[in-house]
Amino acid sequence: MSQAKPLKFVSLLGSLRTGSFNAVVARNLDLLAPEGVDVSALSSVRDIPHYDADLQAQGFPETVVEMGKAIAAADGLVIVTPEYNYSVPGAMKNALDWLSRLPDTPVAGKPVAILTASPGAIGGARAQYHLRQILVFLDGRVLNKPEVMIGQAPSRLDPETGSITDADTRSLITAQLSALAEMAGRQG
Amino acid sequence: MSQAKPLKFVSLLGSLRTGSFNAVVARNLDLLAPEGVDVSALSSVRDIPHYDADLQAQGFPETVVEMGKAIAAADGLVIVTPEYNYSVPGAMKNALDWLSRLPDTPVAGKPVAILTASPGAIGGARAQYHLRQILVFLDGRVLNKPEVMIGQAPSRLDPETGSITDADTRSLITAQLSALAEMAGRQG
Amino acid sequence: MSQAKPLKFVSLLGSLRTGSFNAVVARNLDLLAPEGVDVSALSSVRDIPHYDADLQAQGFPETVVEMGKAIAAADGLVIVTPEYNYSVPGAMKNALDWLSRLPDTPVAGKPVAILTASPGAIGGARAQYHLRQILVFLDGRVLNKPEVMIGQAPSRLDPETGSITDADTRSLITAQLSALAEMAGRQG
Amino acid sequence: MSQAKPLKFVSLLGSLRTGSFNAVVARNLDLLAPEGVDVSALSSVRDIPHYDADLQAQGFPETVVEMGKAIAAADGLVIVTPEYNYSVPGAMKNALDWLSRLPDTPVAGKPVAILTASPGAIGGARAQYHLRQILVFLDGRVLNKPEVMIGQAPSRLDPETGSITDADTRSLITAQLSALAEMAGRQG
Secondary structure: OOOOOOOEEEEEEOOOOOOOOHHHHHHHHHHHHHOOEEEEEOOOOHOOOOOOHHHHHHHOOHHHHHHHHHHHOOOEEEEEEOOEHHHHHHHHHHHHHHOOOOOOOOOOEEEEEEEEEEOOOOOOHHHHHHHHHHHHOOOOEOOOOOOOOEOOOOOEOOOOOOOOOHHHHHHHHHHHHHHHHHHHHHHO | OOOOOOOEEEEEEEOOOOHHHHHHHHHHHHHHHOOEEEEOOOHHHHHHHOOOOHHHHHHHHHHHHHHHHHHHHHHHHEEEOOOEEEEEEEEHHHHHHHHOOOOOOOOOOOEEEEEEEEEOOOOHHHHHHHHHHHHHOOEEEEEOOOOEOOOHHOOOEEOOOOOOOOOHHHHHHHHHHHHHHHHHHOOO | OOOOOOOEEEEEOOOOOOOOOOHHHHHHHHHHHOOOEEEOOOOOOOOOOOOOOOOOOOOOOHHHHHHHHHHHHHOOEEEEEOOOOOOOOHHHHHHHHHHOOOOOOOOOOEEEEEEEOOOOOOOOOHHHHHHHHHHHHHOOOOOOOOOOEEOOOOOOOOOOOOEEEOOHHHHHHHHHHHHHHHHHHHHH | OOOOOEEEEEEEEOOOOOHHHHHHHHHHHHHHEEEEEEEEEEOHHHHOOOOOHHHHHHHOOOHHHHHHHHHHOOOOOEEOOOOOOEEEHHHHHHHHHOOOOOOOOOOOEEEEEEEEEEOOOOOOOOHHHHHHHHHHHOOOOOOOOOEEEOOOOOEHHHHHHHHOHHHHHHHHHHHHHHHHHHHHHHHH
16 A cells, blocks of 8 residues: 555444444454554444434434535445344434435445354354345445454454454455455555 | 135235325235125234344233234235335334244234335335245245236325225225135135 | 155265365265165266257256256255355255256255355355355255255365364264255155 | 447347247347347257256356357347246256356346246246346346346247337346346446
């Protein structure tokens, strides 16, 4: 990366619980990002009411407006989420439902990377392909490779210390953020 | 249907707005059900907080508990939902996320029918296949046919009067509820 | 299983190569089936030409007709397939494309179980959900649980000896065939 | 498009029958392409044997090798296919299965557009999202918008004359090819 000014990515987290594996991943993104790339967290999806067009008619919730501005200003969006019931958590989907209605469609054309972590072997893969289909409508430019599906998370992350203990997982995340940076640079 | 006692289905609605096409569909289910089948509405998905395992640790929300009991007591579950961003609305998915965690897994083994309505030509099909994948995990017995995807909803439903104006759509819904009744009868 | 006469399942294999992991799985089904259940292999999908409606107009290929008869006569269908490119192998899909056109729709209403094996961690999960969507159209009654996705196949199967070396995998397959037998019994 | 040299796209057709709606679409692509864009047809997927790793070990079929070279040399790939059984036709998937194994991975990084036509209302949408998942593995850069799903094909295309009779459909195809050209130009 020989970019004069750093790339700024924002991350959106799909889990609400304190000891979340995915929260550990999200909090390590900035540390693991390649040189010249900053990653900062968007606000929690918790604070967004269930999407309701009648509510939208009264004005978008402030959290959604701010989230939309932050995504619009960023060079890329990093989605970190658990898989619930073979798909995207309702709370994460709800945030995307609101973001999709913003008049300036902040996700459109934006480079997007997806990471999932789970205790099982499959590592959230099922949620990723649902997310990809959703992001076709939002017109995000979703990175193909490398995919980051962190299976058997308890053996790779430590929610107690907040660190990613597995070196291969750390390398994979850095590789993905580098690929996203390359995609973001190509676009400019 | 020569059943001694009527079958009881419960319906879950994925839309929150007042003038919702899907709300019209949901409210017409009982009217369109075949003889010997009653359909009653579950409470709104609006009242359910975003799923959070920490919240669950303090006890399931009362709405979720009641919803679970009603599903457990019913002979079948009818899901009526719009498609948001090529998938299931966040609020609907969130209700399913909570229901999936109830200790008695009320959806497991339960006959399930899916209906979607939308203004576009595709009629919510994309949401239906995501729902089907989700329901594999919840172990619902999802009816295959007939599928009910009500495209170009404004020409088939009237949110003003609350009626389904298109006779073919009414017949299709009756046919689907009859098929669900047959599946529910077979199970007993 | 206290059934007077045995249940007969037929298996369809999606791989053509000699040393296939999935072929090992398919060949072990009869051995691993619970008492009272026989599993026999359908002919190879290799011998079926690419689906072409013009060809169909001249008559269904003999292999397809025979395969359809065998499925129609069976109590259940067991699909064993690798995942190619995050979906169902073309050759397997082609067999299903032909079977779906048979006038008597042999798969309709038939209990179906899906097994996938792969060298990777995900074990073919992505192919399974595509198969499930396909089988909605064919109106198969696809078993929800247990799902059989055999990841890291080289550590669980031995194509040299043709045996499934991992005891948990053997138990899981037996459990799935038992569940399919229960579904098939319930239907009768 | 103010490009000095024309862009060259190649098209891959998923249907084999003579009167195919999708064949009509494929044959009209070059006519409907914007100025500076040529679209030529790849050979038929019919001539490709079912994928078999043992066959591959003996050498790739000549058709696959030639198809791979043509895709590698093109500025973009246009996939035109019917939906069979809610997914991609076996013959089309088989072609992709072979192409994915070519050592130079010709689809990787290549701009890709998808068009589907069908007699029903849904216009092949279900096949498109399966294709998109498949193309994640092949690392194609699949265009998000506009999506081209030609429903009720008999009212929009005429297989007798080979023409696309509906002006909106023609405009939509031109708009998609223009968007693909823009993506291809951006990449260079």
